[in-house]
Amino acid sequence: MKDRAEARTLAGDAYAVIHRAIRSGLLKPGQRLRFADLQALCGMSVSPVREALVRLTAEGFTVSDDHRGFSVAPLSIAELLDIVGTRKLLEGEALRLSIEHGDSEWEGRLLAAHHVMSRLPRERDDLPTAIREDWDQRHADFHRTLISACRSPILIEMCEKLFVRADRYRRLSVSVPNQSRDVVCEHERIMTCALNRNADEAVAALKEHYQRTADAVERLFQDGAATE
Amino acid sequence: MKDRAEARTLAGDAYAVIHRAIRSGLLKPGQRLRFADLQALCGMSVSPVREALVRLTAEGFTVSDDHRGFSVAPLSIAELLDIVGTRKLLEGEALRLSIEHGDSEWEGRLLAAHHVMSRLPRERDDLPTAIREDWDQRHADFHRTLISACRSPILIEMCEKLFVRADRYRRLSVSVPNQSRDVVCEHERIMTCALNRNADEAVAALKEHYQRTADAVERLFQDGAATE
DNA sequence: GGCACCCACATTTTCGAAAATCCTACCCTC
DNA sequence: GAGGGTAGGATTTTCGAAAATGTGGGTGCC
Structure with missing residues (x-):
């Protein structure tokens, strides 16, 4: 929701980074999101990345598929x-x-x-x-x-x-x-x-x-x- | 949002359990939520519990305070x-x-x-x-x-x-x-x-x-x- | 040839411990 | 006595690896 001042935890950073990447089109609609890639993009371990994805999913920017990970929500x-x-x-x-x-x-x-x-x-x-x-x-x-x-x-x-x-x-x-x-x-x-x-x-x-x-x-x- | 059929992952279980505990009043409005307690309540490790809290926070049932954890959202x-x-x-x-x-x-x-x-x-x-x-x-x-x-x-x-x-x-x-x-x-x-x-x-x-x-x-x- | 089964691999999900942060109470200075 | 700084303990947050699950391909059977 916010973007700035959202930096007190790594998970907050990850949220901001991925959110920006989705809005900017770096991550394309429908694209599968692999944790390995996102870890490299955000420069941190899996936990905060996962937390960011959970939050993004709750807001409709990503979709989650149990045990098959996350992908960018498609546009239509x-x-x-x-x-x-x-x-x-x-x-x-x-x-x-x-x-x-x-x-x-x-x-x-x-x-x-x-x-x-x-x-x-x-x-x-x-x-x-x-x-x-x-x-x-x-x-x-x-x-x-x-x-x-x-x-x-x-x-x-x-x-x-x-x-x-x-x-x-x-x-x-x-x-x-x-x-x-x-x-x-x-x-x-x-x-x-x-x-x-x-x-x-x-x-x-x-x-x-x-x-x-x-x-x-x-x-x-x-x-x-x-x-x- | 859902409650039933939400059981393919431990995090989903944790979400359901905590959600129910909040609605039923077992966890009272404003109450601080310690991970140790929730882990005992849900019978699992910290990761899925944390994921559940992130989701609940996005939906307004809990509130999060950076580095100070989560608490049940107050009623007013x-x-x-x-x-x-x-x-x-x-x-x-x-x-x-x-x-x-x-x-x-x-x-x-x-x-x-x-x-x-x-x-x-x-x-x-x-x-x-x-x-x-x-x-x-x-x-x-x-x-x-x-x-x-x-x-x-x-x-x-x-x-x-x-x-x-x-x-x-x-x-x-x-x-x-x-x-x-x-x-x-x-x-x-x-x-x-x-x-x-x-x-x-x-x-x-x-x-x-x-x-x-x-x-x-x-x-x-x-x-x-x-x-x- | 088609179908089901099973195995190895890729990936996600979860765990348990380490690191970081916050809170409390105490001590020291003024 | 008040204010500020600081160790100790409690708690959250993050890490790296282990466990669980999905995926794709190959093999054998019908």
Whole structure:
């Protein structure tokens, strides 16, 4: 769930390393994961690696087959659509609650998060990885902040998990340089509606935002990006 | 998540044993979990026990503190209300989708699940544990069946996790013999509305059903059941 | 030729002990 | 007496090897 500051135990490191390897595509969907390889990758013994895999499995990034080990969870259009549909439901409701309960401190954090994000270059394939990761971080922060005042830790946790899970798919679509979308504008609209306490419109804008991302990735899938 | 058929590895056994111990109250909320004790309880070495705890932590039954081990997740009114609120949202939508997509085969399974449950004695404190567990099982099956046609595996999985998590609380309320509720009737109303494809009413009835359970447990909490 | 069985190999899972970390209580200094 | 540092013991975390299990191929039988 977290990624940074997750380094007090070796198992935490292993989790971070493998998680990153899966998101980055170093470990491909469906690929079998051998302990020997992962031990070499993480530079540690089998125990923490196994612990990391158990955690990743609980979060849907890997799948486990008793006595036959683990493999990277496959990607599919069906799962993408499922994730997006569920996110629209959960984050939509979380945003509505946030707008209902959020105070001016929340408004401030929201403005700040959006500002920082908008000042960074838009995600593009030709940018250095470090900058892309930076944008990803700010983008995640913005969406986190949106729902942070909903007063439901469980809802927040579920949204967080789905966000990271969806991220595997979103990364595919980044390699398409132009999608004739103005993502910055979409974010702005969500924020403005939220600040104006216009819950219905804010939620609608958020759902639209996710649906567009889903559509972009779906197009990509049909061009065969999933099979590689 | 599962409990039965989870026995192909020792770690799976450990998970089942500890999970059961937490739900039954043998391991109390907030209690520190020492490996030595759990190894004795499960009859195995540290590795599978640790794996079980990692999984339980991912599902919210235990909490982990780096280098300080694990403890049973505490119960609180706030969490109960959060769980119930989220369940109403998730299962409500899942039921709506199920009603939209379910075919006659689904209707059949729903009727069957309800029938089996209604023929069993109502859960009561004075009944033998085996019978109570049987009723619990059928009750869970009924609710599972309700949403089983929603076509969203993720939604189903989340509902399942919340159901089990809420179960820890629900078990507290069972010890109160009479709550002036007709649970059988509540279930029947949900089913009838669902079969009549009356989504709005079915969802409303389901949410009411959960809210009443929550209210019952909440009353219990205020009488100090949480502190023991 | 097809099918079942069995053996050797590859891999995961589990064990028992070593290493690392945390907590407690004590001592020393100020 | 208060604060800080430090050994000792308890506990978790990690390691490396042993045990258990799945896999693939070869052999013999029908």
